[in-house]
Amino acid sequence: xxxxxxxxxxxxxxxxxxxxxxxxxxxxxxxxxxxxxxxxxxxxxxxxxxxxxxxxxxxxxxxxxxxxxxxxxxxxxxxxxxxxxxxxxxxxxxxxxxxxxxxxxxxxxxxxxxxxxxxxxxxxxxxxxxxxxxxxxxxxxxxxxxxxxxxxxxxxxxxxxxxxxxxxxxxxxxxxxxxxxxxxxxxxxxxxxxxxxxxxxxxxxxxxxxxxxxxxxxxxxxxxxxxxxxxxxxxxxxxxxxxxxxxxxxxxxxxxxxxxxxxxxxxxxxxxxxxxxxxxxxxxxxxxxxxxxxxxxxxxxxxxxxxxxxxxxxxxxxxxxxxxxxxxxxxxxxxxxxxxxxxxxxxxxxxxxxxxxxxxxxxxxxxxxxxxxxxxxxxxxxxxxxxxxxxxxxxxxxxxxxxxxxxxxxxxxx
Numbered sequence: 001x002x003x004x005x006x007x008x009x010x011x012x013x014x015x016x017x018x019x020x021x022x023x024x025x026x027x028x029x030x031x032x033x034x035x036x037x038x039x040x041x042x043x044x045x046x047x048x049x050x051x052x053x054x055x056x057x058x059x060x061x062x063x064x065x066x067x068x069x070x071x072x073x074x075x076x077x078x079x080x081x082x083x084x085x086x087x088x089x090x091x092x093x094x095x096x097x098x099x100x101x102x103x104x105x106x107x108x109x110x111x112x113x114x115x116x117x118x119x120x121x122x123x124x125x126x127x128x129x130x131x132x133x134x135x136x137x138x139x140x141x142x143x144x145x146x147x148x149x150x151x152x153x154x155x156x157x158x159x160x161x162x163x164x165x166x167x168x169x170x171x172x173x174x175x176x177x178x179x180x181x182x183x184x185x186x187x188x189x190x191x192x193x194x195x196x197x198x199x200x201x202x203x204x205x206x207x208x209x210x211x212x213x214x215x216x217x218x219x220x221x222x223x224x225x226x227x228x229x230x231x232x233x234x235x236x237x238x239x240x241x242x243x244x245x246x247x248x249x250x251x252x253x254x255x256x257x258x259x260x261x262x263x264x265x266x267x268x269x270x271x272x273x274x275x276x277x278x279x280x281x282x283x284x285x286x287x288x289x290x291x292x293x294x295x296x297x298x299x300x301x302x303x304x305x306x307x308x309x310x311x312x313x314x315x316x317x318x319x320x321x322x323x324x325x326x327x328x329x330x331x332x333x334x335x336x337x338x339x340x341x342x343x344x345x346x347x348x349x350x351x352x353x354x355x356x357x358x359x360x361x362x363x364x365x366x367x368x369x370x371x372x373x374x375x376x377x378x379x380x381x382x383x384x385x386x387x388x389x390x391x392x393x394x395x396x397x398x399x400x401x402x403x404x405x406x407x408x409x410x411x412x413x414x
Contacts, residue, residue: 003226004173006036007062009054011069011079012153013045022155023068025213027162032209032224034170035179036064046070051082059086059146063173066162069153071136073116079150080121080139087143089124093117097128101135126150129165133157140165147172180208180225180236184244185254185263187218187406194219194248201243208240216395217402218260221248253409260405261289261296267412268299268349273378275408276347277303278316278337280328280354281371286401301345306337316340327366329354334372335382342376350376351408355387357396371400375411383411 008027015021024041031038039061044054051070058065070079084091098120105112119136122128129138129151136152138161149165151158170179186194191214198221202210208225223240227233245252253263268275277287277300287303290296304315309328312318318336326332334354342350355371362368369389376382385407389396 002175003035003037003177004063004175005039005061006031006064006066007039007058008041009051009058009065009067010041010043011046011051011067011082012043013076015043015069016045023153023158026155026159027066027068029183029211029213029220029222030162030166031064031066032211032222033179033181033183034166035174035177035181035224035226036170037209046076046078048078048082048085051078052085055082055086055148059143059148063146064169065146065148066151067148068151068158071119071138071150071152073113073118073135075115077118080118080123083139083141083148083150084123087123087141087148091121091123094120094122094128097122097137100130101137104135123150129161131157131161133160138165176228177226178228178230178233180227180233180240181223182237182240182244183220183222183256184248184252185218185220185256185258185260186248186251187253187260187402187409189219189248189251191219194221194251197247198244201240201247204243205240216398217406219251253406259293260402260409261293264405264409264412265290265293265296265299267409267414269295271378271412273348273412274299274301274346275349275351276301276341276345278312278341278350278352279303279305280307280312280337280352281357282353282397282401283307285397286351286353286404289401289405301347304341304344312337312340316344329356329366329370329372331372331374331384331386334374335376335384338374338376338382348378349408349412351404352376353400353404355396355400357393357400359393369396371396371403373400373404373407375404375407378412380411383407 028038042054044050070077126139126141131137134157139150141148211222213220225236227236279286284305290300306312313320316337317340334352337352338350352374356362356368358368371387373385374382389399
């Protein structure tokens with residue numbers, strides 16, 4: 001029983017000039033859950049010949065090829081032309097599609113540049129994929145039993161478009177395979193520790209595929225297994241879920257795509273509790289993650305970015321004597337900040353972060369990467385955590401926020 005194969009082609013010279021390609025992990029996870037075996041990924045510059053060559057090679061290796069980027073209106077958006085070359089098909093201008101693009105600009109009272117007409121050029125035989133969040137339509141192409149999907153590069157446009165076409169891709173290329181799939185989101189554990197704990201699960205499923213991915217204090221673990229029937233797939237999913245939870249359940253905050261901030265928000269809503277934040281070295285990063293969740297206004301009251309000691313004292317009520325004795329980067333200050341945020345904003349729970357993000361400002365006693373996190377409430381004494389995080393400034397800040405969110409998640413309770 002062979003799983004269908006998939007490959008990615010990511011277009012953009014910026015991807016070869018140091019910009020991180022976030023599409024690869026996001027797309028691979030979803031294709032894997034849908035039963036596809038990933039056989040390749042390539043990033044290519046804005047060059048028609050190179051894009052076309054990458055498409056041709058991917059189509060030779062995979063049943064489904066997803067191409068992202070290069071569908072904009074400017075001179076370096078060459079994916080349409082490359083697809084036409086790879087498939088040896090003409091491109092045609094579609095007036096009806098151009099009318100839709102004009103209508104989108106009209107809603108925003110924007111003048112339409114003439115070069116946007118390129119976005120109404122369609123490769124012969126393509127099905128146009130509507131883009132509700134941008135002016136770049138996608139295209140679905142079939143060639144010798146294989147499918148190539150052209151999608152725009154911006155995540156806000158590409159992700160919903162891909163989620164819309166994925167079910168049909170899975171149906172078209174299922175080959176009688178039914179997929180068992182389970183994803184766990186973990187926090188408060190190192191990737192290597194989680195990996196070791198999950199070794200026995202992988203050993204019991206020699207024919208399943210597993211992926212593990214760490215990012216900013218969180219770990220994602222994905223498992224898929226090809227089964228012969230829908231009933232067998234449902235049963236295998238249930239077994240995978242239980243075995244994974246038995247192995248690492250203490251660290252699981254969510255399933256599927258549930259982020260730590262979503263999980264914390266769900267617990268706060270369930271218990272009808274409110275949250276306030278106090279941040280020093282993270283400068284509002286934690287508040288940004290919390291408020292990225294739709295509906296967070298029902299439980300997040302606000303935050304105080306107390307970068308300066310004077311703000312810690314005036315806005316959060318941290319005693320100046322406490323800072324003089326222990327320093328702003330200390331367990332005592334973190335606890336006082338959490339209490340202060342809770343009191344100042346009238347919240348049930350207060351969470352705080354204070355530390356030295358670097359690259360400067362560290363000392364032998366308090367090195368760069370030293371961070372203290374605290375949670376005050378609900379109905380309990382402060383919960384404290386001391387961290388020593390290795391890495392550049394953005395890593396220190398990102399991991400500190402992840403630990404703070406997890407500490408609050410645990411403090412609120414199931």
